[in-house]
Amino acid sequence: MAPAFRFRAEIDSLPAYVPGQRPPAGRPAYKLSSNENPFPPSAAVLSAVADAAADLNRYPDIHATGLVAAIAAHVGVDAERVVVGNGSVAVLETVLRAACRPGDEVVHAWRSFEAYPIAIQVAGATGVPVPLREDGGHDLAAMADAVTERTRVVLVCSPNNPTGTVVHEDEMREFLARVPRQVLVVLDEAYVEFVRDDAAADGLALAREFKNVLLLRTFSKAYGLAGLRVGYAVARPRLIRGLRTASTPFGVNALAQAAALAALRESDEVAARCERIVQERTRVLAALREQGWTVPESHGNFYWLDLGRRATPFAREAAASGATVRAFDGEGVRVSIGEIEGNDVVLRLAADWGHFIEQLSPATL
Incomplete structure (x- = not known):
């Protein structure tokens, strides 16, 4: 009996693309997981x-x-x-x-x-x-x-x-x-x-x-x-x-x-919206650094928190607090710059986690 058709072996071993988490149905949440523009179309x-x-x-x-x-x-x-x-x-x-x-x-x-x-x-x-x-x-x-x-x-x-x-x-x-x-x-x-x-x-x-x-x-x-x-x-x-x-x-x-x-x-309206996002990014990064976080100098509409093994637990707590973020398991968390209220949800969580993480050794991260 002839073997069944199969795609190339490389296809079976492809890493899965993980999209940004969507807010749970029926629960209000800020979606900060996909680097989307928070402004609706004109x-x-x-x-x-x-x-x-x-x-x-x-x-x-x-x-x-x-x-x-x-x-x-x-x-x-x-x-x-x-x-x-x-x-x-x-x-x-x-x-x-x-x-x-x-x-x-x-x-x-x-x-x-x-x-x-x-x-x-x-x-x-x-x-x-x-x-x-x-x-x-x-x-x-x-x-x-x-x-x-x-x-x-x-x-x-x-x-x-x-x-x-x-x-x-x-x-x-x-x-x-x-x-x-x-x-x-x-x-x-x-x-x-x-x-x-x-x-x-x-x-x-x-x-x-x-x-x-x-x-x-x-x-x-x-x-x-x-x-x-x-x-x-x-x-x-x-x-x-x-x-x-x-x-x-x-x-x-x-x-x-x-x-x-x-x-x-x-183009003028697009540039103005981008500038508002950049200004909010500046505010958020300054707040994180004031909390004690070391954050790469981001030039996107997002930022990176190096959380290591604690990336996924942080993302779970963020979702429970009302903001979805993108966890890269074992590495860190990427957070989009979105609505001010959503950004503040993550900042409050980051403040709590910052006090906890600074007590840990690098090996535990």
Whole structure:
């Protein structure tokens, strides 16, 4: 009897993507677990989505031509340098499928965005994780050392999810000088609109200058369109043509295209909302440090608490107190910057835990 069909063995061993915890049904809670924008869509965005819904019997523009042109104008590049997808994760998946063959390696920092190992393995490649520095930042020197003749792609997440740290321009340029030209460097800037570090790497400038740099960005965070899934890449035209060929047809639906176009027209309002989130982030980080916590300098709309083995118990207590946060079991907790009241729930809990943790030895964490 012939054996039953099975997917590739690598699929069975994939790590599961763990989404941010949702508040329990029927219980009020602040959702600070998924790095979502706490502000609802504007009236203009909702109107654009409603208008687009009238044509749901039609396929969307396969290449999202109008949206691509608007993104290109917004970031100051030619449209032939932009491709869109169903969120920046989908664009990354296409990049890895197009770039990697079985046995190829992808170097990335760890801990970083948890979708990376999954996307790498699905593409048939082998991930090469490089530990973060003690301050939660990328160890670019060690990542460069990890590049071999089998390396096809390097992933750099700045700001890094979940620690919030950014890669600086000088260290990024030093890193690129060490990476062979035949290796693609993907710079993931999902949270770039929240960065306030003048020394941070300029992803757009690097993508213009270096032929092997591909920039990823998204409408999910600053633009508040996480529920519609729109992301894009900026790179050399030759790379973009390849991604368009390899992408899923009609990958960005009509409602998402309409919403993203409307959101781009409200750049001043988007910037103002981001600034409010940044100001609240500043308040929360200052309060945590005053409590005695050592917190990485976050430039995302979230922050990281290094709790080790106590990460999951902390998340359980946060949920019981009325705020869901994202625990990485055995490592730490990532907390999104949300409504002020929700942020204060976590601050009160952190104050209680801070007094408890400072009495413990590092080994017990």
